[in-house]
Amino acid sequence: MSDELLRQVQLHGSVPAHIAIIMDGNGRWARTRALPRPFGHKAGMSAVREVVEGALAAGVEVLTLFAFSQENWQRPAEEIGALMDLLEEYITRETQDLRAQGVAVRFLGDLDRLGPSARAAVDRLMEHTAAGSKLALNICISYGSRAELTRAARLLAAEAAAGRLDPAEIDEEAISRHLYTAAFPDPDLLIRTSGELRLSNFLLWQLAYAEIFVTSVLWPDFTRAHLWEAIRAYQQRERRFGKVSL
Ligand code: IPE
Ligand code: IPE
Ligand code: MG
Numbered sequence: 738m739s740d741e742l743l744r745q746v747q748l749h750g751s752v753p754a755h756i757a758i759i760m761d762g763n764g765r766w767a768r769t770r771a772l773p774r775p776f777g778h779k780a781g782m783s784a785v786r787e788v789v790e791g792a793l794a795a796g797v798e799v800l801t802l803f804a805f806s807q808e809n810w811q812r813p814a815e816e817i818g819a820l821m822d823l824l825e826e827y828i829t830r831e832t833q834d835l836r837a838q839g840v841a842v843r844f845l846g847d848l849d850r851l852g853p854s855a856r857a858a859v860d861r862l863m864e865h866t867a868a869g870s871k872l873a874l875n876i877c878i879s880y881g882s883r884a885e886l887t888r889a890a891r892l893l894a895a896e897a898a899a900g901r902l903d904p905a906e907i908d909e910e911a912i913s914r915h916l917y918t919a920a921f922p923d924p925d926l927l928i929r930t931s932g933e934l935r936l937s938n939f940l941l942w943q944l945a946y947a948e949i950f951v952t953s954v955l956w957p958d959f960t961r962a963h964l965w966e967a968i969r970a971y972q973q974r975e976r977r978f979g980k981v982s983l
Contacts, residue, residue, distance in 0.1 A: 762931025762955030791961025807881030839871030
């Protein structure tokens, strides 16, 4: 059944080069099982493995996952602690496989806010997978889109103040080049799990023309087959970019 889905994805040809995912619903997954929220986050780790492998199989080039937002720092300390522990556990457990699969991992966000141990783990995974050429996996942690845009403005202003940049030359490309995602094309497809219909301060600039796919599936239940379903839905969309249909 899911092999048939993958075959259809591949037959159609236009696989989105870049997929972004808001991985949401871990807390509700735990609540329906009368478990504390961190159990939902732990269960969500297997869904990360699912989408990485599903993206590799489908030929997606860039996968950007929203794992922890700048606003999530306002959650209770125990939940944040559990998430940071899981991040380190994920890195310890997955580094070898990610490397063997040709996945290049990058963490995007204000990494200076991470504790020393999480920061070291994050740096280690980026270093160990840097040569990967099959899939770029961006994991957004301590990430907020407005903060990212504010940082870009600050960087551009500093270049202008130093006389290295003429303000008249600041165009859309210049802004894109100063975002954490500078090395990547904009996402073609945004997936949000758990049914919420909002962006929650994720990639506001980069998602300008992304196709949006919202599923009620909670993140820990999300599988590679769900990813391929979302790609099939994308393949049936008509992207017009403001122009008229052909
Ligand atoms: C997403 O799941 C993971 C993070 C935001 C860290 P949530 O923890 O937001 O789960 P819900 O939305 O409460 O179900
Ligand atoms: C968005 O989910 C952030 C991540 C998935 C990491 P939230 O659960 O934090 O978003 P809101 O609060 O429902 O908008
Ligand atoms: Mg949520």
